[in-house]
Amino acid sequence: MTSSSSSGFRAAVLQLTVTADKSTNIAIAVKRIQQAKSNGCTLAVLPECFTTPYDNALFRKYAEIIPDGETCKALSQAAKSNQMYVVGGSIPELCDNKVYNTCTVWDPNGNLIAKHRKVHLFDVNIPGSTCFKESNAMSPGNTLNTFQLGKFKVGLGICHDMRFSEMAALYRKQGCDLLIYPGAFCTELGPPHWSLLIRFRALENQTFVIAASPARDTKSNYVAWGHSMVADPWGTIVEEANEKDMDLYVDLDFTLRENIKRQIPIGNQRRIDIYDTIDMKNIK
Ligand SMILES: NC(=O)CCC(=O)C(=O)O
Numbered sequence: 001m002t003s004s005s006s007s008g009f010r011a012a013v014l015q016l017t018v019t020a021d022k023s024t025n026i027a028i029a030v031k032r033i034q035q036a037k038s039n040g041c042t043l044a045v046l047p048e049c050f051t052t053p054y055d056n057a058l059f060r061k062y063a064e065i066i067p068d069g070e071t072c073k074a075l076s077q078a079a080k081s082n083q084m085y086v087v088g089g090s091i092p093e094l095c096d097n098k099v100y101n102t103c104t105v106w107d108p109n110g111n112l113i114a115k116h117r118k119v120h121l122f123d124v125n126i127p128g129s130t131c132f133k134e135s136n137a138m139s140p141g142n143t144l145n146t147f148q149l150g151k152f153k154v155g156l157g158i159c160h161d162m163r164f165s166e167m168a169a170l171y172r173k174q175g176c177d178l179l180i181y182p183g184a185f186c187t188e189l190g191p192p193h194w195s196l197l198i199r200f201r202a203l204e205n206q207t208f209v210i211a212a213s214p215a216r217d218t219k220s221n222y223v224a225w226g227h228s229m230v231a232d233p234w235g236t237i238v239e240e241a242n243e244k245d246m247d248l249y250v251d252l253d254f255t256l257r258e259n260i261k262r263q264i265p266i267g268n269q270r271r272i273d274i275y276d277t278i279d280m281k282n283i284k
Pocket residue numbers: 048121122158159160161163183184185186189190193
């Protein structure tokens with residue numbers, strides 16, 4: 001496969017360091033998108049909250065109106081000048097006085113072709129480990145969102161969204177070939193769950209999965225796990241970053257997905273007749 005062919009394309013996962021300065025973060029992202037282009041990539045994926053330290057106290061301060069804010073202008077321009085698709089990780093979005101954790105997607109003409117507001121907010125309470133209540137600062141989105149990259153369909157989620165197999169299954173049902181999760185797991189929940197969740201979403205849906213994290217900054221209030229990752233429909237890790245500031249360049253060949261779907265045809269084996277008798281609303 002060349003960097004872009006009928007069977008796939010090359011993707012960049014940009015594991016950049018998020019500083020306290022928004023303009024610096026945007027400039028770093030733009031530079032890394034250019035580098036991805038030089039390395040033959042068709043798609044660049046940025047991390048969750050790549051313009052903003054992951055901190056409830058800062059989300060509203062850093063928030064922007066989409067698509068009028070400085071981040072959207074820069075991503076649109078970067079997508080257009082490099083003739084690439086850009087998945088803009090996420091930024092805090094200000095809309096009707098609410099703040100959302102929102103991913104924007106830009107096509108090679110610089111058009112905004114999709115927007116996903118994080119549906120499942122990161123509210124956990126693990127004494128002695130991680131206590132975070134994202135819903136104190138953010139509002140949840142209420143829709144699932146996809147976009148088309150050539151003949152391939154992509155489903156979008158943000159970080160904690162990846163814990164919900166129901167959401168990924170709905171994307172599978174819609175025919176998604178690839179799921180993308182900008183994310184920022186912490187150093188407590190990253191080691192036990194990050195890789196497992198990514199591989200499982202890939203395996204159970206027979207899709208590729210890209211998860212893009214910020215690099216680890218041990219001086220920040222919220223220390224990201226890093227380990228950006230690409231998993232294939234077999235559940236194998238194709239590429240994994242360590243915790244440092246770095247990028248992954250990965251060739252995605254979707255003939256693998258077609259082969260696996262044919263060889264292990266779980267798409268046709270589901271017993272909806274049984275599942276449909278179970279009332280999901282009553283299952284916690
Ligand atoms: N930013 C997030 O949504 C973090 C999610 C997370 O760490 C988890 O364990 O879930």
